[in-house]
Amino acid sequence: MIKVVNLKKSFGDLPVIKGITNEIRQKEVVCVIGPSGSGKSTFLRCLNLLEEPSGGKIYFEGKEITDHKQVDINLFRAEVGMVFQRFNLFPHMNVLENICLAPMKVRDLSREEAETRANLLLKKVGLQEKALDFPDNLSGGQQQRVAIARALAMHPKMMLFDEPTSALDPEMIKEVLDVIKELGKEGMTMVVVTHEMGFAREVADRVLFMDDGLIIEENSPEQLFNHPKNERTKMFLSKIL
Amino acid sequence: MDYSWSWKVIIHSLPMLLAGARLTIRLTCIAVGMGIIIGTFVGIGRISKNKLVYALSSVYVHFIRGTPLLVQLYLFYFALPALLGFPIPPMPAAIISMSINSGAYVAEIVRAGIQSIDRGQMEAARSLGMTYRQGMRFIIIPQTFKRIVPPLGNEFIALLKDSSIVSVIALEELVRKGYIIMGRTFRSFEIWTAVAFLFLFMTLPITQLVNYAERKLQNND
Numbered sequence: 059m060i061k062v063v064n065l066k067k068s069f070g071d072l073p074v075i076k077g078i079t080n081e082i083r084q085k086e087v088v089c090v091i092g093p094s095g096s097g098k099s100t101f102l103r104c105l106n107l108l109e110e111p112s113g114g115k116i117y118f119e120g121k122e123i124t125d126h127k128q129v130d131i132n133l134f135r136a137e138v139g140m141v142f143q144r145f146n147l148f149p150h151m152n153v154l155e156n157i158c159l160a161p162m163k164v165r166d167l168s169r170e171e172a173e174t175r176a177n178l179l180l181k182k183v184g185l186q187e188k189a190l191d192f193p194d195n196l197s198g199g200q201q202q203r204v205a206i207a208r209a210l211a212m213h214p215k216m217m218l219f220d221e222p223t224s225a226l227d228p229e230m231i232k233e234v235l236d237v238i239k240e241l242g243k244e245g246m247t248m249v250v251v252t253h254e255m256g257f258a259r260e261v262a263d264r265v266l267f268m269d270d271g272l273i274i275e276e277n278s279p280e281q282l283f284n285h286p287k288n289e290r291t292k293m294f295l296s297k298i299l
Numbered sequence: 300m301d302y303s304w305s306w307k308v309i310i311h312s313l314p315m316l317l318a319g320a321r322l323t324i325r326l327t328c329i330a331v332g333m334g335i336i337i338g339t340f341v342g343i344g345r346i347s348k349n350k351l352v353y354a355l356s357s358v359y360v361h362f363i364r365g366t367p368l369l370v371q372l373y374l375f376y377f378a379l380p381a382l383l384g385f386p387i388p389p390m391p392a393a394i395i396s397m398s399i400n401s402g403a404y405v406a407e408i409v410r411a412g413i414q415s416i417d418r419g420q421m422e423a424a425r426s427l428g429m430t431y432r433q434g435m436r437f438i439i440i441p442q443t444f445k446r447i448v449p450p451l452g453n454e455f456i457a458l459l460k461d462s463s464i465v466s467v468i469a470l471e472e473l474v475r476k477g478y479i480i481m482g483r484t485f486r487s488f489e490i491w492t493a494v495a496f497l498f499l500f501m502t503l504p505i506t507q508l509v510n511y512a513e514r515k516l517q518n519n520d
């Protein structure tokens with residue numbers, strides 16, 4: 059579904075992604091783990107070109123999206139949903155408007171179509187009664203579920219999650235992870251950066267361990283968590299498990 | 300000191316002074332209104348990644364903010380007509396120079412307002428497939444409205460006071476009216492006191508509104 063070849067990203071003189079090659083297949087759930095500052099977010103943000111790669115190539119469904127002349131970046135981004143650590147809901151709009159805006163402006167849906175779609179999604183994330191609330195009046199867990207519904211409203215082919223539960227109070231983590239799990243079961247292709255090892259173990263088809271701008275080790279969760287091969291992976295896991 | 304304060308002078312000149320105050324308000328409203336339109340575009344230009352757009356808007360802002368309004372007025376009233384070969388009447392000259400002046404200050408207000416919005420907002424918009432323009436229009440700009448109201452109020456007050464400068468090209472706003480009445484009555488103490496208080500009556504309500512808006516804003520976020 060998406061393939062990166064020798065991906066590199068520097069901020070000024072600081073190299074952050076130092077050459078990543080990997081492929082995420084359709085319906086695959088990939089979790090990315092690694093120490094703080096290892097470049098997990100940057101890698102994820104390169105995948106939907108929120109960060110412009112400094113080098114390397116990215117192919118989405120066979121087309122090179124790093125080639126600006128060939129591909130409309132906005133159309134590509136509409137195919138890829140993203141959920142942020144800090145939700146990033148639009149505070150000046152209610153929940154329904156948050157979800158309907160992009161489908162109407164980018165996909166040219168009518169208001170009725172968009173609202174029908176939004177209400178279905180709100181039901182799916184368990185928030186249908188919050189449609190007219192403003193984000194500031196929702197708990198963190200509810201905001202993040204709205205953010206997921208907002209991304210899904212574009213009917214993306216792939217979803218990217220950047221530590222979707224790191225900004226949440228412990229008692230709200232489960233409700234968000236459950237929604238993501240459910241998506242995985244439905245066959246959504248997903249890349250999830252997470253510190254929730256239990257979650258990764260349960261839903262991931264594959265886990266990538268990143269350190270210092272590179273994928274150091276990748277394997278099935280069972281193998282990676284129980285039989286890590288690389289010293290750095292072992293050290294990281296021993297610290298957090 | 301046996302200057303005898305005369306209320307009669309003030310009462311007699313009040314209609315003229317009020318007419319002047321009306322022009323002062325009108326000029327300021329038009330200028331700030333135009334300033335908001337100019338300033339919105341230039342403010343967005345000031346954060347543009349397009350080098351030319353950025354350079355042009357920066358030159359404009361720095362030039363206007365770095366030179367006196369009086370000189371800008373002379374440029375439009377005396378210098379530009381010499382170049383064009385036909386005169387620009389005082390009223391258009393005043394409106395143009397005040398609008399262009401206001402636009403530069405509003406641009407900086409708009410720029411600061413946009414930059415105060417969390418980066419994550421634009422990122423969320425872009426990640427949904429919206430263009431930069433759509434992100435600005437539907438997400439960023441609406442959120443800046445609330446934040447730029449207080450500084451816009453201050454800009455209005457500043458320009459209202461500075462508008463007295465157009466008296467030098469014979470526009471009969473409040474200060475010019477003061478001169479005229481003084482020439483007839485020689486009661487400078489009464490006249491300038493009255494002029495001062497009329498300015499105060501115009502600016503004070505706006506100051507109060509700005510304070511109120513600032514307090515509401517603090518309670519909100």
Ligand SMILES: Nc1ncnc2c1ncn2[C@@H]1O[C@H](COP(=O)(O)OP(=O)(O)OP(=O)(O)O)[C@@H](O)[C@H]1O
Pocket residue numbers: 069072074092093094095096097098099100101
């Ligand atoms: N916009 C930026 N400008 C400059 N440096 C940046 C920028 N974004 C990230 N970095 C740097 O890149 C490095 C990797 O950051 P990144 O956010 O990708 O790490 P991460 O693995 O997601 O960490 P965390 O677990 O803390 O979220 C860090 O050293 C960070 O300071």
Ligand SMILES: [Mg+2]
Pocket residue numbers: 098099100220221
């Ligand atoms: Mg991160």
